[in-house]
Amino acid sequence: MPGVADRPGREPGEFELIARYFLRRDEGEATGLVLGPGDDCALLSPSPGQHLAVSVDTSVVDVHFPATAPAWAVGHRALAVALSDLAAMGARARWCTMALAIPRMDEAWIAAFSDGFHALCQDSGVALVGGDVTRGQLSISVTVQGEVPPDKALRRSGGQAGDLLAVTGTLGGGLGGLKAWQAGERDLEHDLLKAYLLPRPRLAAGLALRDLAHCAIDVSDGLLADLGHLCRASGVGAELELEQLPLAVGLEAALGLDAAQRAALTGGDDYELLFxxxxxxxxxxxQRLAASGDTLIVIGRLSESPGIVGVGDERVAGWQHFPGGSS
Structure with a gap:
């Protein structure tokens, strides 16, 4: 007997789409999920003695990802950038909800998108517990929830003068990958393109840094912009060592040293942890980070003097949706 999708001329409705592509029973069995998708709300039971960490991130076509990007990569990326905020808090990821707006019915695209989204759910130990599908400009809003002990959360406000500044992974790959895409590169095994479209949320690194790091943030808007957020929250300044910036693989070869360093400082979309x-x-x-395959590179220190020094005449701000405003 043919399924709903096989009936000529009939598009599945919103609830059929959700049931077909976004309800996964294996994810619904996650500990702490009392009632999953199918009712008006999900019911969640956080672990005793834990604070709930919650963040939301929206990805919009041709702002955060190209319209022609592979659907499964769009699904991965939309979840990854939201999970990165939990990583920066040192939170253990538990659940997420997702609201998808699509301009037209395209089941092949939706199926591939859901595969990429669910694959990262599985890798990260996250359960998709609710959401919505509607018609509109292609965009994805993902709300993530995680748990962290009350006295273990990594905040932006804990930095101390004299602390060393460090990052996980490499920098500049987000912008380098965008430029590679714009130049016609489509091989997702390309190091820069992978960094841009398939970022890895540093969840294990965030957990490893509990009790060690004084403050942390994820590098989403650019190293200088996000370091500025840390410094303002902690009431300190910073001294950067430009030559110590860990540049993404292939970045210097693609852009030249000066442009590669600028990409590392201001490009954003790297989703590494700065702490x-x-x-x-x-x-x-x-040692803790190495156990999960992560690296630690010292790039400077925090200081008592306000401002960020050590980057020459670099005055280019990081990414802002509304450049005239403050963040």
Whole structure:
């Protein structure tokens, strides 16, 4: 007997789409999920003694990803950038909800999108517990929820003068990958393109930095912009060592050293963790991060003097949707 999708001339409705592509029973069995999708709300039971960390992120076509990007990569990316905020708090990811707006019915695209989204759910231990599908400009809003012990959350406000500044992974790959896409590169095994379209949320790194890092943020708007957020929240300044910036693989070859360093400073979309910690904790942190395949590179220190020094005449701000405003 033919299924709903096989009936000529009939498009599935919103609830059929949700049931077909976004309800996964294996994810619905996650511990702490009392009632999953199918009712008006999901019912969740956080672990005793934990604070709930919640963040939301919206990805819009041709703003955050190209319209012609592979659908499964769009699904991965939409969840990854939201999970990155949990990583920066040192939270363990638990659940997410997702609202998808699509301009027209395209089941092949939706199926591939859901595959990419669910694959990262599985890799990250996250359950999709609700959401919505509607017609409109292609955009995806993902709300993530995680848990963190009350005294373990990594905040932006804990930095101390004298702390070393460090990052996980490499920088500049987000902008480098965007430029590669704009130049016609389509191989998602290309290092820069992978960094841009398939970022890896540093969830394990965030957990490893608990008790060691004094403050943390994820590098989404650019290193300088996000370091500025840390400095303002902590009431400190920063001294950067430009030559220590870990540049993404292939970035210098693609752009040249000066442009590669600028991409690392201001490009954004890297989703690495930027954090401060005392010098005495660096070796322990590096060992913990290595256990999950993450790296730690010291790029400077926090100081008592306000402002960020060590980047020459660099005055280009990081990414802002509304450049005239403040963030």
């Amino acid at each position: 401060s910690l005392p010098a005495s904790a660096v070796d322990t942190a590096r």
